[in-house]
Amino acid sequence: MTMxxxxxxxxxxxxxxxSANAPKPxxxxxxxxxxxxxxxxxxxxxxxxxxxxxIIRARERRITNSPWQLFKDLTAAHELNHxxxxxxxxxxxxxxxxxxxxxxxxxxxxxxxxxGQAWSRRLPEIEKLRRRLFASR
Numbered sequence: 001m002t003m004x005x006x007x008x009x010x011x012x013x014x015x016x017x018x019s020a021n022a023p024k025p026x027x028x029x030x031x032x033x034x035x036x037x038x039x040x041x042x043x044x045x046x047x048x049x050x051x052x053x054x055i056i057r058a059r060e061r062r063i064t065n066s067p068w069q070l071f072k073d074l075t076a077a078h079e080l081n082h083x084x085x086x087x088x089x090x091x092x093x094x095x096x097x098x099x100x101x102x103x104x105x106x107x108x109x110x111x112x113x114x115x116g117q118a119w120s121r122r123l124p125e126i127e128k129l130r131r132r133l134f135a136s137r
Contacts, residue, residue: 067098067099067100067101068100070099070100070101071088071089071092071100071101071103074101074104075088078104078132078133080129084129087122087125087126087129088100088103088129091103091109091115091126094118095109104133107130107134110126110127110130110134
C-alpha cells in the first residue's frame with residue numbers, strides 16, 4: 001500500500017529531474033555548418049549507393065547475356081569434369097563459335113571430318129563425350 005502512495009511522488013521527482021536537464025528555448029544553438037556537414041555526408045552516401053547499384057546491374061546484364069556463361073552453365077548442368085570442360089572449350093575456340101553452347105545442341109560439330117587431323121589423338125575421348133551428351137534417354 002505504501003508503494004502505491006510513493007509511486008506518484010517518485011514519478012514526479014523523475015519528471016522534474018529530466019525537465020531540469022532538458023534544453024530550454026534559447027539554449028539550443030543552431031549551426032548551419034553542422035547541417036551542411038550532415039547534408040554532404042548524406043549526399044555522399046546516396047551517390048556511392050547509386051554507383052554501386054549501377055555497377056551491380058551492369059554486371060548482371062553482362063552475365064545474363066553472356067554466351068560463355070551459358071556454356072559454363074551447360075557444362076555444370078551436364079556434370080562434366082574439368083578435362084571434359086577444357087575439351088569443349090578448346091572445340092568452341094577452334095571453331096570460333098559466337099555461341100559455344102551450340103556444341104550441346106548440334107551433333108554435327110562433333111564429326112571427325114569437321115574436327116580435322118589435329119584432333120585425331122583425342123577422337124576416342126571426343127566420341128565418348130558426344131555419346132554421353134547426345135544419348136537417347
